[in-house]
Amino acid sequence: MNKKRSVRQHFYTSKSIAVLLASIIMVMLFNGCSNTNAPQANSAASKSANASPTPQSAFERDLQYARSSQNFTKVYVFARKDGNTIESADGDLLKAKAPADPHIWWVLTDEKRRVIMCTYSDFAPQKLNSLREHFNVEDYTDR
Numbered sequence: 001m002n003k004k005r006s007v008r009q010h011f012y013t014s015k016s017i018a019v020l021l022a023s024i025i026m027v028m029l030f031n032g033c034s035n036t037n038a039p040q041a042n043s044a045a046s047k048s049a050n051a052s053p054t055p056q057s058a059f060e061r062d063l064q065y066a067r068s069s070q071n072f073t074k075v076y077v078f079a080r081k082d083g084n085t086i087e088s089a090d091g092d093l094l095k096a097k098a099p100a101d102p103h104i105w106w107v108l109t110d111e112k113r114r115v116i117m118c119t120y121s122d123f124a125p126q127k128l129n130s131l132r133e134h135f136n137v138e139d140y141t142d143r
Contacts, residue, residue, distance in 0.1 A: 062109040063116055063140065070105065072118035075140040078131065085112040093134060097127040116140075 056064070067075055078094060080086060086108060098104055099121035107116040123131075131137055 057110075059110040059114060062107050066105060066107050066116050066118045067140075070103070070118065072105070072120060073141070074119045074122060076117045076119075076123075077138040077140055078115045078117065078135040079110075079113055079138075081134065081136055083113065086115055090134070091115070094131065097123075097131050099123055099127075 063075070063077070066072070078086075080090060091106075094106075094115060094117070098117065099119055101119045101121040103120060105116075105118040107118075108114075109116055128137065
């Protein structure tokens with residue numbers, strides 16, 4: 001009986017070692033198949049991120065987003081002449097004088113000191129001149 005027991009133990013021990021070796025080989029294969037170029041790509045990406053100029057301001061990011069979102073043909077930026085934040089009455093005035101375009105985008109930016117307006121239509125000259133009495137108006141259409 002001892003001989004049968006030792007043969008069984010030897011069989012189970014051999015089976016355990018075989019499973020362990022198979023597991024180690026599988027792990028090595030999966031790790032060995034990883035993309036060896038990945039660290040180089042990541043390091044190149046980090047180098048280009050470090051080489052980029054100073055970060056954009058919130059206004060510049062908002063302006064870029066507004067420009068690229070719907071391919072608007074006209075982009076204007078309004079700011080109060082006194083430099084204060086844009087109030088709801090200011091917004092009402094802007095909307096009242098805006099072109100009759102149902103697709104106008106308004107973006108309040110720069111800590112509520114500027115409004116970006118994107119549209120497909122031109123302002124009527126008298127309405128734009130009226131807004132210039134209350135706001136600093138910048139045309140960013142071709143910039």
